[in-house]
Each structure stands twice: as structure tokens, then as C-alpha cells.
Amino acid sequence: MRLLLALLGIPYERRTMDVVDRSNRPEVLGGLNPSLRVPTLVLDDGRPLGESGAILWYFGEGTRFVPDDPYERAQVLQWMFFEQYDLEPSIAVVRFWVAYSGRPDAFADRIPERMAAGNRALAALERRLEGQQYLVGDWYSLADIALYGYTHVAHEGGFELEPYPAVRAWLDRVASEPGHVPIDA
Numbered sequence: 001m002r003l004l005l006a007l008l009g010i011p012y013e014r015r016t017m018d019v020v021d022r023s024n025r026p027e028v029l030g031g032l033n034p035s036l037r038v039p040t041l042v043l044d045d046g047r048p049l050g051e052s053g054a055i056l057w058y059f060g061e062g063t064r065f066v067p068d069d070p071y072e073r074a075q076v077l078q079w080m081f082f083e084q085y086d087l088e089p090s091i092a093v094v095r096f097w098v099a100y101s102g103r104p105d106a107f108a109d110r111i112p113e114r115m116a117a118g119n120r121a122l123a124a125l126e127r128r129l130e131g132q133q134y135l136v137g138d139w140y141s142l143a144d145i146a147l148y149g150y151t152h153v154a155h156e157g158g159f160e161l162e163p164y165p166a167v168r169a170w171l172d173r174v175a176s177e178p179g180h181v182p183i184d185a
Helices: 002-008 025-029 052-060 070-100 111-129 142-151 165-175
Strands: 040-042 048-050
Touching: 002 052, 002 142, 048 052, 052 070, 052 142, 070 111, 070 142, 111 142, 111 165, 142 165
Parallel strands: none
Antiparallel strands: 040 048
């Protein structure tokens, strides 16, 4: 979400939430997002919007990041759903357990299964990116922005990107886009 806002030059105010201690989420997010998840964005007019994909689509609509062609738009959504159902539940979760939970040993028995799932997601990205610059068409889209987020920090969860040369080249292309910011910007 921060990457798209930076690319579009949209200013925002950020409130940091502790990803480990979630005790204040009902108080902070209770009236904004029934699932109490981050990111949750509050628009200038006070309306809340949760879920990264919905926020990306809201700000991406009508920009160069969402194609006009209905089939290509559907492909962007397909890859955004892939991010939510395949990549995020593996790569982001292992990254959290290993690098941020403060207790990676508590998850040791679950890590191998999630690592295998993460490598399947990376292999799917590799297959898609072999011979093409971006995930949909020949341009940088919301699909790339959505998938870049956790893929470019997969190493923090112990994922090796060496076996995925097309993914590594794609990460470099995305990082070289004007206005780029990493996940921790």
C-alpha cells in the first residue's frame, strides 16, 4: 500500500501498530475494520477501508497501474488473489514467525510446511516471469505492486531467492521504478 501511495505521490499519515502485541487493536481499529487487521486506511472524508488489495484497487483505479482491457484487469486481480491466498500465507507468515514474533521456536514444527508453500508460490512467480518483464502485459501494474511487498523481503523468513532468477530480475525492475519505496519505508 505504501509503495502505491509513494508512486502516485499521495501523502498520508501513518500510525504504527505493534504486530506482536495486538491488545490495543479493538480500541484503535474496532470502529474502522471489523476484522481488526492492518492495513486499515481512513480516507480524508473519514470513511475507513481495510485489506491491502482493496486499498490498492481504490487508489489504483484510473491510474497506469490498472489496465483498461477487461481481461488484463482480471489478470491483475488474479495475481492479487494469488498474493493473498498463496504468497502471503506462506512467505509473510514465516517472515513474521522468524523475524518478528520474538519466539520462532514456538513455530518450528509449522515452518517447514509454510516454507514449502512459499517455495511453490515463488516457483509459480518464476514460471510467470520467465520471458516477461512484469506479471500482466508489458507494464508495471497493481499485480506487481501487491506481489513485490512480501517477495522482496522473503529472505527475512529464510527463503532463498537464488533458485528464482526471473523473480530476482523482476524484483530489481520493480525496485528501479521511479518513486519506489521498500516495505519498511
